[in-house]
Amino acid sequence: MKVLGIExxxxxxxxxxxxxxxxxxxxLLAQALHTQIDMHQAYxxxxxxxxxxxxxRRxxxxxxxxLGEAGATLADVDVVAFTRGPGLAGALLVGAGVACSLAAAxxxxxYGVHHLEGHLLSxxxxxxPPAFPFVALLVSGGHTQLLRVDGVGRYALLGETIDDAAGEAFDKSAQLLGLGYPGGPALARLATFGDPTVFTLPxxxxxxxxxxxxxxxxxxxxRQQALKLGPNVCEQDRAHLAAATERAIVDVLVHKSIAALRRTGLDRLVVAxxxxxxxxxxxxxxxxxxRRGVRVHYPEPALCTDNGAMIALAAAMRLQHEPLGAGDGYAFDVKPRWPLATEPVAA
Known part of the structure; x- marks a missing residue:
């Protein structure tokens, strides 16, 4: 079975x-990705x-x-998968519309896929690769969650953010430090030149x-510390504050992940x-x-950000465990807000 995935x-x-x-x-047979970073930087x-x-356009x-890189044709595609949610409604509709139109043709x-399930399984x-069961830390610009994962589709929420996600904290702090978009990677690069102990952050x-x-x-x-430093802050102090910010975020993620492993009694962790x-x-x-004898698994670097491979993979793993629907009518909807506890269903 060959699954074409669209994110x-x-x-x-x-x-x-x-x-x-x-x-x-x-x-994975082949993948391609286009990022819009350059287009959005001006805003x-x-x-x-x-x-x-x-x-x-893309x-x-x-x-x-x-298909060319995989040496395949459209006739070789058995299932067309797409991100159904969560995400930006208009952006989701593009992928869903193309996927369902292609499938109909x-x-x-x-097959509609949950975006976070794609990350979780990547x-x-x-x-x-990991083995079930494991604790999963899903950490991105829009989501920070800890889950117990006992199998494909068998997810129990252990904890989640009650306000900003970790990725938002990176991006918004970077903006406060006058760094460009996307802020998280820029802050992490600047942090390598700083001392995380110079500033004390909660x-x-x-x-x-x-x-x-x-x-x-x-x-x-x-924000308060940046205001104290003023608009003429030296580059070294900016680096120190970036390092302190990064360490504060990471300390929380590490502490909570280890606590989740302790609470569940599991010895395997997936971070995606x-x-x-x-x-x-x-x-x-x-x-x-x-120190706890825990195995930690990560996606390959090219699969950490949003990508089509994780969508195709999630659909393929789902379809190994459940019947494949006929796709009657090829009607579709998208779910800009969609808790991972809700089961993805075929469109």
Whole structure:
């Protein structure tokens, strides 16, 4: 079974082709990705209308590229998968519309995938895939969640952010420091030149009884410290504040992840989403996990951000465990807000 996956939830257009047998981990045949970073930089963030229009321009050429690199044709595609949500409504509609139209033209089923499930399962395409069960830390610009994962579609929420996600904290703090878009990677680069102990910043909910997160207070503290430093702050102080901000976010993520492992009694952790590429997070979480004898799994670097491979993979893994619908009528909808606890269904 070959699954063509289309990702268009925000500011990256991704297309990929995955092949799956009746059992075993599906394998990636080819993928292509276009990022809209350059287009949105002038506005300091994602402009939804521009994002949607760019997806329209990119998705078909990317699909042709993927099929060519995989040595496949449209006739070889058995299922067309797409991101159904969560994400920007207009952007989601582009991917859903193209996927369902293509599926209808081919007489093949279309399958709507949960974006976060794609991230959660993406490490199965890595050179060191995990095994069920495990604790998952989903950490990105829009989401920060801890889940117990017992199998495909078997997810129990352990904790989540009550305000800003970790990725938002990175991006908004970067903006306060006068860094460009996207802010998270820029802040992490600047932090490598700073000392995280120079400034003291809060770690919200670090010692709370639950596994929830909160990063809004940290963002406020960064703002107050930036105001104290003033508009003429030297580059070294900016680097120190960037390092302190990064360490505060990472400390919370590490502490909560280890607490989730302790609470569940599991010894395997999956970290996925855009922030999973952060090197400080990987270093400190790896050290903390090693002290407990815990294995940590990450997506390959190219699969940390939004991509079509994770969408095709999630659909393929779902379809290894459930019947394939006929796709009657090829009607579709999108879910800009969609809790991961809700089961994805075929369109």
């Amino acid at each position: 268009s939830s925000c500011d990256e257009t991704g297309v990929a082709l995955v092949e799956a047998a009746e059992s075993g981990t599906p394998r 300091g963030g994602v402009v939804p209308e521009l994002a949607s229009r760019d997806h329209i 998705v078909v050429p990317l699909a042709r590229q993927v 081919l007489g093949r089923p279309a 490490p199965f395409l890595s050179s060191d 770690r919200p909910l670090l010692h709370s009884a639950n596994l929830d997160f909160s990063f809004a207070g940290l963002k406020t503290a960064v 989403g855009g922030v999973s590429a952060n090197l400080t997070l990987r270093e400190l979480l790896g050290a903390a996990a090693a």
